[in-house]
Amino acid sequence: MDRSPDGQMSRPALSVQQSSISNLKSGWSTFWAMVRKELILIARYPVNFVASFGQVFLIVAIFSLGGKTFSVNLNNAGNGSQAGIGNPSGVVIYGFMLFMFLSDTLWTIGYNVRHEQVQGTLEQLYLSPASKFASLISRVANTLLWTGLLTLAASGLMVVMIGHLPFENPGLGLYLLVMSLAGTFGVGFAFAALTLRIRETAQTMANLLQFALLILCANFFPFSALPPFLRNFSRLIPLAYNVDAFRSTLMGYPPGFPELAPIQLEIVIVTLFGILMPILGYYLYRLAEDHARRSGSLSSF
Amino acid sequence: MDIRVPSLRSNSSVLIASMRMRLMTISRYPGQLVLDIIIPIVFAAMPILLGRATSGANAGVIFAQNTGTSNYVAYMLIGSSVFTIVSFAFWHIAYWLRWEQETGTLEALYLSPTARIWVVAGTALYSCLRSLFSALAAYLLGSFILGVKPFEGEVGLAFLFILSGLVPLYGLTLLFGAVVLKVKEANALINLMQWGVSFLMGIFFPIAVFPPLLRTLALLFPPTWMTNGVRAALLGVGYFFQEWYLDLAVLWAFLLVAPLFGYWVFANVETSVRRNEGVGQF
Numbered sequence: 001m002d003r004s005p006d007g008q009m010s011r012p013a014l015s016v017q018q019s020s021i022s023n024l025k026s027g028w029s030t031f032w033a034m035v036r037k038e039l040i041l042i043a044r045y046p047v048n049f050v051a052s053f054g055q056v057f058l059i060v061a062i063f064s065l066g067g068k069t070f071s072v073n074l075n076n077a078g079n080g081s082q083a084g085i086g087n088p089s090g091v092v093i094y095g096f097m098l099f100m101f102l103s104d105t106l107w108t109i110g111y112n113v114r115h116e117q118v119q120g121t122l123e124q125l126y127l128s129p130a131s132k133f134a135s136l137i138s139r140v141a142n143t144l145l146w147t148g149l150l151t152l153a154a155s156g157l158m159v160v161m162i163g164h165l166p167f168e169n170p171g172l173g174l175y176l177l178v179m180s181l182a183g184t185f186g187v188g189f190a191f192a193a194l195t196l197r198i199r200e201t202a203q204t205m206a207n208l209l210q211f212a213l214l215i216l217c218a219n220f221f222p223f224s225a226l227p228p229f230l231r232n233f234s235r236l237i238p239l240a241y242n243v244d245a246f247r248s249t250l251m252g253y254p255p256g257f258p259e260l261a262p263i264q265l266e267i268v269i270v271t272l273f274g275i276l277m278p279i280l281g282y283y284l285y286r287l288a289e290d291h292a293r294r295s296g297s298l299s300s301f
Numbered sequence: 302m303d304i305r306v307p308s309l310r311s312n313s314s315v316l317i318a319s320m321r322m323r324l325m326t327i328s329r330y331p332g333q334l335v336l337d338i339i340i341p342i343v344f345a346a347m348p349i350l351l352g353r354a355t356s357g358a359n360a361g362v363i364f365a366q367n368t369g370t371s372n373y374v375a376y377m378l379i380g381s382s383v384f385t386i387v388s389f390a391f392w393h394i395a396y397w398l399r400w401e402q403e404t405g406t407l408e409a410l411y412l413s414p415t416a417r418i419w420v421v422a423g424t425a426l427y428s429c430l431r432s433l434f435s436a437l438a439a440y441l442l443g444s445f446i447l448g449v450k451p452f453e454g455e456v457g458l459a460f461l462f463i464l465s466g467l468v469p470l471y472g473l474t475l476l477f478g479a480v481v482l483k484v485k486e487a488n489a490l491i492n493l494m495q496w497g498v499s500f501l502m503g504i505f506f507p508i509a510v511f512p513p514l515l516r517t518l519a520l521l522f523p524p525t526w527m528t529n530g531v532r533a534a535l536l537g538v539g540y541f542f543q544e545w546y547l548d549l550a551v552l553w554a555f556l557l558v559a560p561l562f563g564y565w566v567f568a569n570v571e572t573s574v575r576r577n578e579g580v581g582q583f
Contacts, residue, residue: 066505
């Protein structure tokens with residue numbers, strides 16, 4: 001650090017330090033303002049708030065009861081099965097948790113950019129001197145809070161409907177969850193970039209992507225249920241390793257789990273995905289944003 | 302002043318124009334049409350794959366003990382195809398209303414010298430065509446992919462159940478349109494409603510698993526009779542009243558009551574909204 005002979009910081013160094021503190025402060029302030037804005041929006045639509053909870057409960061109930069038609073006695077909760085994987089609660093519930101975050105990330109981070117574009121507020125946001133990074137990250141914060149609450153509530157219901165939930169290796173499980181979420185948010189940033197480029201097609205794309213990943217990442221069933229050629233596609237998707245590693249770890253590695261690769265390799269893949277995907281996603285977003293600003297398409301839709 | 306009542310010809314012309322406009326719009330989004338067909342197959346694949354994984358080779362036998370048929374693939378595909386018809390009905394009618402409200406064209410529509418019922422009927426006709434096409438294509442493609450014969454049993458009777466169920470279903474959407482007009486938060490409500498109805502109609506399971514009160518509530522929904530009718534006709538799972546004509550008679554009773562009740566509620570809410578804040582406010 002540059003210091004004057006009497007040990008004091010030199011004026012340019014002091015100015016740089018003050019400037020970075022001020023940037024950090026204003027970034028935090030933008031972030032907090034955006035988070036608050038989103039929370040206020042949620043609070044203004046109480047029916048929406050309650051309905052989204054109800055909707056998740058209904059989806060869970062529908063798929064749980066659908067799965068239970070393959071149980072020996074449909075009216076007994078948590079009964080085992082015959083020749084397959086036994087009680088599927090671990091497979092379904094842990095897979096469902098990651099699916100909830102992935103789905104919300106695609107819509108909340110990715111598609112919300114499009115929503116702002118349609119409303120005409122995206123261009124205004126770019127005209128303001130506020131941090132764009134903070135604006136993007138604020139969407140993540142709300143997803144974490146809101147989807148986290150929904151996931152916990154829905155998982156509780158699933159436990160009641162499907163049966164006992166195995167819970168082993170919580171420390172490693174938490175690490176894998178954090179890395180998976182980081183990677184998922186990276187996918188969200190990349191999808192936001194794609195949204196800026198393809199505009200109206202983004203809604204269809206988000207739907208398609210969501211359903212394709214639902215099958216290929218086997219969130220609601222084990223990978224062994226997939227036909228072999230589809231399983232090969234699954235092996236090409238890092239998110240599939242997230243699902244496999246997360247649920248296998250929390251289930252205590254029962255026979256046949258993890259299904260795609262040895263757990264050590266899966267942990268490496270999940271870690272790399274969690275570190276690199278947000279960086280790549282944000283880089284792609286900045287590229288798309290730059291292109292949109294140069295071509296003047298921020299407000300066109 | 303002489304007020305002329307619009308002729309049937311002019312009303313039909315409104316109906317056709319409304320339907321054509323929507324068909325033209327959706328033809329611009331072929332990707333969406335493809336997705337309409339893929340989504341029901343993916344939905345049905347979830348419980349099918351889970352069932353195969355949990356029950357192994359006995360999946361069909363266990364499924365038959367619970368539902369009355371071992372053809373679980375067709376059972377799930379029928380459920381998800383009827384789900385498509387139900388959810389399209391809710392989205393296309395209730396969300397159309399909200400969309401017109403948001404874009405500011407709903408008030409303009411009220412100012413035009415056309416009865417809204419014909420515009421709604423045109424939208425409903427478009428919705429029927431789109432949903433029937435998607436549901437049928439999804440059922441056929443899903444059966445082909447998952448390796449089952451799509452048409453076994455009474456195919457004509459299955460179609461009769463679907464066609465008879467469409468009218469009361471769209472009657473229900475009018476009821477729901479009234480709620481959207483009043484409450485305004487359409488997205489969340491439609492999502493909730495489509496899943497609520499899907500749950501009650503037993504999209505992937507027989508409604509016999511419900512407790513008595515919930516089962517009674519489920520039987521008050523026309524889609525429940527529609528789904529079971531199609532399953533019973535194609536897969537022989539059994540009718541609620543043992544005979545097909547009795548179940549169909551119930552659906553016909555809904556056919557008469559639901560549209561009239563839906564329209565009555567909608568008209569009342571519409572009048573109340575117009576007298577207060579107006580339909581343009583959202």
